[in-house]
Each structure stands twice: as C-alpha cells, then as structure tokens.
Amino acid sequence: MSRVLLVTALTPVAWGTTYAVTTEFLPPDRPLLAATLRALPAGLLLLALTRRLPRGDWWWRSAVLGALNIAVFFALLFCSAYRLPGGMAAVLGAAQPLVVAGLSALLLSERVSLRTVLAGLAGVAGVAMAVLSASARLDTIGVLAGLGGAVSMGLGLVLAKRWGRPNASLLTVTGWQLTAGGLMLVPVTLAVEGLPGSLTAGNLAGYAYLSLIGTALAYTMWFRGLERLPATKVSLLALLSPVVATVVGWAALAQELTPAQLVGMAVAFGAVLVGARSARIVPKAEPDAVEPVGNVVPRAYSAACAR
16 A cells, blocks of 8 residues: 555544544534634644745635635534534545545546445445444434535545646645635634633643644645545545544543444445555656745655655
8 A cells, every 4th residue: 555545544544533522622512613723723824834825716716625625514524523423423424435436427537436436335334333323313404514514525625636736835725725714714603603701721722633633734645645546535535534533432532332333443444445455646747846935845744744
C-alpha cells in the first residue's frame, strides 16, 4: 500500500475522534459554534502562513468548495452528532462513498467498478453493525442532517477533483476553503445560537484540537490524497472514521463492544482494503508551486509528512 494512501487514511482516523471530543469536551447544544470554531481559526492560520489570496475563478470556486466541504458539512455533521446517539451519525456519513461513486461517474467520467460499489455497500453494512445498537433512537432532523452532510461533502470532493488545483500550494488552497466556509458560518451562528456566556478550559482544548488536528492538518492530507488518487477510492477511506469512533468509545469512554460490533468493524475495514488494493497513484503533471513565506516554505510541510 502506497505512502500516499496511508497518509490520506490518517484523515478519517483523526475525524473518528470528533464524536468523542464533541460529547466530552464541547458545550452542549451548540453545533454551529462547534462548526465555526473548527473551520475559521484553521483557515486563518493557513492564510497567515501562506499569505496568498485566490485569483480569478478561484474566488468563487473557493467559496463553493468552502460551502460544500466546510460550512454545510460541518454544520450538518455537528447537528447529527449532537442529536443522534449510538454513532448513528457515523452510519449516515458512511453513505458518502456511494454518493461519490455516482457523482464521479456523472461529473468526472470515472469508470466505477462493480467491486468499488460492492465495497461501499459492504462498508455501510459493516459500519451499521459496528456503531448501531438496539436502543438507538431515531431523530428525523439528525437523520436528515447526517444524510445531507454526506451528500454535501461528496459533491465537494468530486468538484475539487474536477477543478484540480491552481498554481498554489496545497496549504494555500486548503486555507481558502476553510476560511470561506468559516466566514459563511459566522453570521448563521450569531443569529441562531449567539455567543456562549463562557467557555471552560476543556471547551477551549476541544475546539483547539478539532481546529488544528482534525481540520488544518487533516484536510491538508485529505486534499493531497484526492489529488493523487481516484475520488471513489479516497471516499472509501472515510469508512475508517466510524470504526475509529467505535474504538475510541471502547478505549477512552468505557463503552462495551459486542461480537456483532467486532464483526462490523472487520467488514468495514475489509471494504477499505478492497478499495485500497485497486487505488492507482495519479502522477502529477508538474511540481507544486513553492511559495516562500518569510523563512517558511509551505512545501516543506508535505516533505515532513512524507507524502
């Protein structure tokens, strides 16, 4: 398995910790605040490092990708995470590979193999076995939010693949999307939820982790993988997120694992391996742009991550 694939897989591993961090560290019933504080600080940090704004068509493209991959996705993700117990949000998010497979065939003219479709279906079934329980409670808004988040990010991934990357570093383009999405969330958050009276040290630590590790770092690795791998293969890696969420719940939150959950995790992981086996590295036509920032060269980040 290639280094690109392995590094890309670290993103859903990081995302799998989102559910535990949300329930254990973030203030209750504030999904929009969580989405905003996850996206905007990370985006502004990357902009400060790269010191470059979009040009030409990339103003509106960054806005569209920021809306789909960040603003809408984050808002719906946290809404479902707050409203759906038992990891049901992860099950709904596991539908993303099937969404990406369909959109890739329509918008990218990518040939989607039967094996990929079957792997996606098996992954959804495995995730359902891993995270659902008989006592899981359905919530209509939470279910719609979970499905909407899968569709939003699925479309965002396909459009990002279709449009490619301008003559700018990966950190730069990631910063554009995060900042655009974060700015879209600010007025909605203020209008719907307002600002909290106070935040504890635990709240601040949770937001900092989600913004720096779960967003700035994770999304940079994710988009790097999307450049080099077929969109359907990258989306299958997202099945690792609910598996990791289940393992974290068992290891850190003392949640019990049933035999059915262990079988489900094995099935979901097997689906990822099936998709990864046929992943083909796409050679880059030209090297990434190098943008000096004082004494900092953003491309050194990619070298440090061994991608």
